[in-house]
Amino acid sequence: MHRREEPSLPVSQSSSHLGKLGEGIHISHGEKTSVFKRPEVGGYSAVVIIFGWMAAPLQLLEKYAAEHRLCWPSADIVMVQAQPPFMWWTDEQRRNLMRPLADYLVRTVYSQGRSNGILLHVLSNGGGFHLIALSQVLHTLVPSQPALEPIRLAMVLDSVPGNGEYASINHFFVNSTPKPPLAKAVLTLAAAMIHSGIQIKRFASGQKPLFQTLHAGLRAPDLLPATDPHAPRVYMYSAVDSMVHAASVEDHIENLKKAVPWLDIAVEKFVDSQHVRHEKSDPVRYWQAVRGVWDRSLGTVRAKL
Template sequence: MTPIPSNLAAERRAEQLGTDVTIFHPAVHPESPEIDVSHPSLILVFGWMDAPISPLRKYVQAYDTVYPTATVVVVKSHASFFLTGTKAREAALQPLYDVLMSRLYDVKKTPSGGLLIHVLSNGGAFQLMVLHDMLQRPALDTDPNSPLEFPIALIIDSAPGENEYTSMLASFTASMRNPVVRIAAKISLSLAYGIYAIITTMLGMRPVFQDLRAFLAQPGLLPGADKNTPRVYFYSEVDKMVSYKAIESHLAQVAALGFKVRVEKFSGSQHVSHSRKDGDRYWAAVKETWSEAAKGRARAHL
């Protein structure tokens, strides 16, 4: 674990755990009497595709104010996800898996606090889906009948989409300013996607967005989560990356399944920009969602 520079706060220490995983340690010692047990002890921030670390750090900075004693782990995602195999995806998230196993899912320890999951866009949701699959592995030295109890809450910002082709184009070309370069890239990507679609169809594979939407519509996103795990969704009608209709169809599905869901529909804010549009509203919803989780502690079974 190699320390990396951090301009978030003088006291907070950041460590790079892997290519895509950075952990930001709180300034307050975990056993300090200043710890508020009603706050989450661990926050996972799953970034949108190809998000630089700088804007992701702003979410950590916000959590410095909201939950200053929490450990925050930032997970990056990349557009190459669509072209990467399962082993490579899981290898990138192995450090995160290790943190979760040592902090929350070790039955030899009593977990303190709880887990707040903050998903940003489809890229973040894809990484959460990979983590879920990893946590289905049989854990060493654990008793499947031994419960671990801690609260869990889920924040989903600007997701899920439903069309992998349009999402792929948007993800790969979002940063391209030159219109000629963007058009050329879209042509190349369209050809590549056509080949990818033919291969996956021949292999009987489901579209990745279909898998993502099915994943987010299940209660056990991580061990300990269920239908009563509080969720809040942030989105807007003007989002050019993810259609609000795709999100609202998902919301209708999870509501019909009886999930505990809060909806924050913003006006005029673009993709993953809702916290900048109205930070007070955004972070108030985050805090209230966590408070709901803290009131009814979830039970995790490994």
């Protein structure tokens, strides 16, 4: 497959032109007068939510947003930055952080009929943690009874879910960038102390482990309330990812198939790309999979009507 050059960011997609829904939650509004040109989209408009990996700079998330904008000019695109303190916050603090995004979805998708849809683009465990917090908030705001016409939903899960909190912390502090041996030794000790502190705090407060909550949330057919329980998803992961191992993602997929056998699950296993580098490794394959899962979500909605 031929690689293509990474697109330059459109002027409308630069940081200075982004709106802000809340702390670390940015939005680029779509061209509301435009009409989808691709007939298979069927007139649906979308909200794309990009959940970034831990400490991902906004400029990198904007590159993903720029690709989504090329696909869906009229979509609102939300970028959620994940910050490391989220790991040791209380569940209430995490939900409060996601409340502005939940309020926005209630005002738009949930209050304007079912012609809208949601495309979730989740990057790494950090993105997954934020998605679960959003799910928890939305379930307190939206009635839980099944909708007569479910909201269209599709999910892109890139380098998620992992199965170890310590591995995530250690990767962020120790292995995310090259470091001298002495610095790595000191940071490895610091990562172990931080992980121990998180565990003690969580045990004292009676909160469930983050990774247990992440896996359970991704298995839930009502991850977002009133959305299509048959919503398709695609898992992007790699055989050589040193942070989220392929076995973790594959075990999750197998358990998911057993728990929710009717789900439409696609898999894109890359050979030699590292953590959240799959798009850079093979952008053509990557974005074909993203467009494909969104197109399949239209088919699941039509089948229910």
